[in-house]
Amino acid sequence: MTITAETPTAQSRIAGSRLIPEEIRKDFPILSTTTSTGKPLVYLDSASSSQKPQVVIDAVDEFYGNYNANVHRGIYEIGERATAAYEAARASVAKFINAGSWREIVFTRNATEAINLVAYSWGRKNIERGDAILLTEMEHHANLVPWQLLVQEKDGDLEFIPITDDGQLRLDVFEVLLKLKPKLVAFTHVSNTLGTINPVIEMTRMAHAAGAKVLVDGAQAVPHVPVDVQAIDADFYVFSGHKMLGPTGSGALWAKRELLESMPPFLAGGEMIREVHLRRSEWNEVPWKFEAGTPDIAAEIGLGVAADYLRELGMDRVREHEKELVTYALVQLMSKHPDVALYGPLDAGLRGGVVPFNIPDVHPHDVAQVLDRFGVAVRAGHHCTMPLHERLDLPATVRASFNVYTTKADIDALISGITEVKRLFGSA
Amino acid sequence: MDDLYRDYILEHYRRPHNFGPIEGATASHEGANPLCGDRITLQLRVLGGKVDGVGFTGRGCAISQASASLLTDEIKGKGVEHAAEMGQQDVLDLLGIEISPARMKCAMLSLDTLQKTLADAQVPTAADKATA
Numbered sequence: 001m002t003i004t005a006e007t008p009t010a011q012s013r014i015a016g017s018r019l020i021p022e023e024i025r026k027d028f029p030i031l032s033t034t035t036s037t038g039k040p041l042v043y044l045d046s047a048s049s050s051q052k053p054q055v056v057i058d059a060v061d062e063f064y065g066n067y068n069a070n071v072h073r074g075i076y077e078i079g080e081r082a083t084a085a086y087e088a089a090r091a092s093v094a095k096f097i098n099a100g101s102w103r104e105i106v107f108t109r110n111a112t113e114a115i116n117l118v119a120y121s122w123g124r125k126n127i128e129r130g131d132a133i134l135l136t137e138m139e140h141h142a143n144l145v146p147w148q149l150l151v152q153e154k155d156g157d158l159e160f161i162p163i164t165d166d167g168q169l170r171l172d173v174f175e176v177l178l179k180l181k182p183k184l185v186a187f188t189h190v191s192n193t194l195g196t197i198n199p200v201i202e203m204t205r206m207a208h209a210a211g212a213k214v215l216v217d218g219a220q221a222v223p224h225v226p227v228d229v230q231a232i233d234a235d236f237y238v239f240s241g242h243k244m245l246g247p248t249g250s251g252a253l254w255a256k257r258e259l260l261e262s263m264p265p266f267l268a269g270g271e272m273i274r275e276v277h278l279r280r281s282e283w284n285e286v287p288w289k290f291e292a293g294t295p296d297i298a299a300e301i302g303l304g305v306a307a308d309y310l311r312e313l314g315m316d317r318v319r320e321h322e323k324e325l326v327t328y329a330l331v332q333l334m335s336k337h338p339d340v341a342l343y344g345p346l347d348a349g350l351r352g353g354v355v356p357f358n359i360p361d362v363h364p365h366d367v368a369q370v371l372d373r374f375g376v377a378v379r380a381g382h383h384c385t386m387p388l389h390e391r392l393d394l395p396a397t398v399r400a401s402f403n404v405y406t407t408k409a410d411i412d413a414l415i416s417g418i419t420e421v422k423r424l425f426g427s428a
Numbered sequence: 429m430d431d432l433y434r435d436y437i438l439e440h441y442r443r444p445h446n447f448g449p450i451e452g453a454t455a456s457h458e459g460a461n462p463l464c465g466d467r468i469t470l471q472l473r474v475l476g477g478k479v480d481g482v483g484f485t486g487r488g489c490a491i492s493q494a495s496a497s498l499l500t501d502e503i504k505g506k507g508v509e510h511a512a513e514m515g516q517q518d519v520l521d522l523l524g525i526e527i528s529p530a531r532m533k534c535a536m537l538s539l540d541t542l543q544k545t546l547a548d549a550q551v552p553t554a555a556d557k558a559t560a
Contacts, residue, residue: 363492365491
């Protein structure tokens with residue numbers, strides 16, 4: 001895998017093939033804060049949004065404090081500096097996911113906007129009456145609802161790859177569904193709810209062999225596993241910046257250049273045009289054709305810094321770290337709380353840093369509320385995957401999720417927090 | 429430490445009052461907070477202008493279930509106009525705990541369902557009057 005040049009900053013945070021999360025934590029100012037109950041913050045909701053290292057916070061601050069100006073416009077020093085930093089961020093993001101060219105990176109607000117971009121631009125042009133789009137039962141609403149709108153408008157059909165009870169995609173059924181000749185297969189790389197890591201390379205190959213285009217939702221993958229978009233060879237790959245240590249308001253669509261060239265614009269306005277006349281316009285080159293209006297410059301600059309930070313840590317190390325955490329969490333939960341229900345694959349090799357569970361007879365909201373008293377922040381609810389919860393016949397789940405700064409001590413805090421929940425609700 | 433999970437709240441959650449279907453219901457409604465997965469079906473038996481019987485079924489968090497338990501206690505056996513007058517503050521007073529904005533939907537599910545049940549029974553409620 002890609003071993004990148006290790007800067008002096010990364011060196012104290014890694015040891016051989018391992019991360020040292022206790023050192024990494026020092027880069028994240030929020031992790032040394034305490035909650036209003038005086039407890040140290042134990043942040044186990046990174047799948048929802050990750051925390052930000054000081055270098056990212058500084059990059060945003062530096063932009064607003066020292067060279068705030070619009071991009072691709074100003075013929076003056078700070079304007080040129082802003083443009084250079086914005087485009088350098090694009091290059092960092094391209095390198096992070098091994099894109100063939102920086103032109104294949106379209107900045108968006110988040111993965112949701114990137115999927116909507118594809119649904120509106122590529123989808124409206126290519127999906128016709130009776131066409132099928134193939135999704136999975138484990139999609140986040142962001143990779144479901146835009147396609148619902150599209151097929152409603154075009155009178156097309158949605159089909160779904162089912163999952164096994166432990167949350168893996170049924171590839172045998174996928175094979176059969178491909179006989180419907182879907183125009184597009186869209187699926188998540190890593191499930192935000194169950195943590196399942198899907199076999200993206202194999203699925204992309206199967207979909208392409210059936211003549212379908214492929215969109216991969218990488219929102220939960222780019223922060224946690226090495227992603228090489230050329231190796232995956234999908235047509236579209238989307239992700240959010242705020243889940244990968246970057247600012248909110250940052251994100252990207254990667255797409256094969258010839259596709260971007262052939263797609264009509266999504267949003268229209270300034271920046272995305274080359275020439276405008278009163279009754280017609282010519283579009284700018286890619287990727288700017290898809291970046292109408294002033295973008296969130298500071299956020300995308302911050303995203304570039306986040307991508308560099310993760311690259312320096314090494315995504316192979318990040319993956320190993322989270323695998324270790326998942327194993328530790330599952331073993332601790334099973335041994336200390338055998339009554340707790342666990343969902344998703346039990347093999348940490350198949351699972352990203354996400355552990356959903358339920359305590360018998362205690363609603364997830366109550367679990368989260370009580371854990372909060374101990375400074376432990378987890379997500380409770382349906383995690384924007386209502387159909388998946390329906391499939392598993394669960395009204396809701398509690399989800400603990402990890403990142404580079406998560407330690408075994410965080411998981412220990414969760415385990416003792418669960419003991420307190422059970423004590424309070426009398427289910428111990 | 430547990431302002432929210434006081435003993436009586438947990439007691440109402442573990443052993444909710446008026447839990448279960450009732451005989452001869454004259455109105456019922458299923459309310460849900462899809463975001464939380466809380467769900468309540470409320471049944472009323474209104475006889476001679478009185479809430480002669482009330483029962484609920486469903487599942488959800490301690491706050492939603494305790495709120496349903498307390499609210500059904502409050503309206504049982506009283507005039508239907510009393511049930512119709514119940515508002516958010518009344519439910520908060522019944523709960524007697526501080527509810528954060530994030531948990532308001534949980535706390536108000538029973539009230540919302542009660543108002544819809546009454547609407548099914550064509551009893552005008554405080555909520556109707558507020559929007560009229």
